[in-house]
Amino acid sequence: MTVQDKQIVSYHEAGHALVGMKLEAASKVQKVTIIPRGNAGGYTIMTPKDESNFSSKEDLYASITGYLGGRAAEQIMFGKSKITTGAHDDLDKATSIAKRMVTSFGMSSLGLTKYITMNDDAYGQTKGSYSDDVAAKIDAEISKMLDKCFEKAIEIITANKAELELIAESLRVLETITAEQIDYIDKEMKLPAEVLEEKERHAREEEKRAKGEILEIEPDKPVDDSSKDKDKTDEK
Numbered sequence: 001m002t003v004q005d006k007q008i009v010s011y012h013e014a015g016h017a018l019v020g021m022k023l024e025a026a027s028k029v030q031k032v033t034i035i036p037r038g039n040a041g042g043y044t045i046m047t048p049k050d051e052s053n054f055s056s057k058e059d060l061y062a063s064i065t066g067y068l069g070g071r072a073a074e075q076i077m078f079g080k081s082k083i084t085t086g087a088h089d090d091l092d093k094a095t096s097i098a099k100r101m102v103t104s105f106g107m108s109s110l111g112l113t114k115y116i117t118m119n120d121d122a123y124g125q126t127k128g129s130y131s132d133d134v135a136a137k138i139d140a141e142i143s144k145m146l147d148k149c150f151e152k153a154i155e156i157i158t159a160n161k162a163e164l165e166l167i168a169e170s171l172r173v174l175e176t177i178t179a180e181q182i183d184y185i186d187k188e189m190k191l192p193a194e195v196l197e198e199k200e201r202h203a204r205e206e207e208k209r210a211k212g213e214i215l216e217i218e219p220d221k222p223v224d225d226s227s228k229d230k231d232k233t234d235e236k
Helices: 003-022 056-068 068-079 085-103 118-122 132-159 161-174 179-186 192-208 226-235
Strands: 027-035 043-047 177-179
Touching: 003 027, 003 043, 003 068, 003 132, 003 179, 027 161, 027 179, 027 192, 056 068, 056 085, 056 132, 068 132, 068 161, 085 132, 085 192, 118 132, 118 226, 132 161, 161 179, 161 192, 177 179, 177 192
Parallel strands: none
Antiparallel strands: 027 043, 027 177
16 A cells, blocks of 8 residues: 555545544444455444444434545545545445435435335345336435535534544554544544554654664565576477
């Protein structure tokens, strides 16, 4: 991961974590990391604050807002023209929740009509039996929900930008931070001791390197035996 990528991912994941901490209905942030996994540059692990078989409208809005926190952080820190593709999976999940709120849960201004039936769900249908006019209204309602939640994410991060910086810096230093460290940042508004210790260790190493006390040794290059093998083949 390049230095630039590390900076982008640190703010992106910090955005998810910050929104999760500031929304009462959001799940609890357990761990945040910028260590890549699969196609993701990093990830934030969140778990429900209480055990329940149901999700309220407030809960679902909080989930959407949390998923959009990464994109919101990128936009605030780097500008609209510098947002990245890092939010592709977040947008997919946020859109999926909003669509179900509109088409299955009766949680929009379109009313209580269930546009995707249980049979549609069972067969993996993503579009119910409705007209193009209704489809356009559903799309507009989903877009309105996403815009509302994105505005909320922007509002939260803008109001807590100093905390965003602390979380992002902690991620760049440690790469992974725990719920305890996140809670410490939220309560004390300063870097955890582990971050400060790692920064000091890194500074000492840089000082030694500058003085020539730490030598950069390149690993031995593997021996290329292809020419020898070719010679043997020619001998045959």
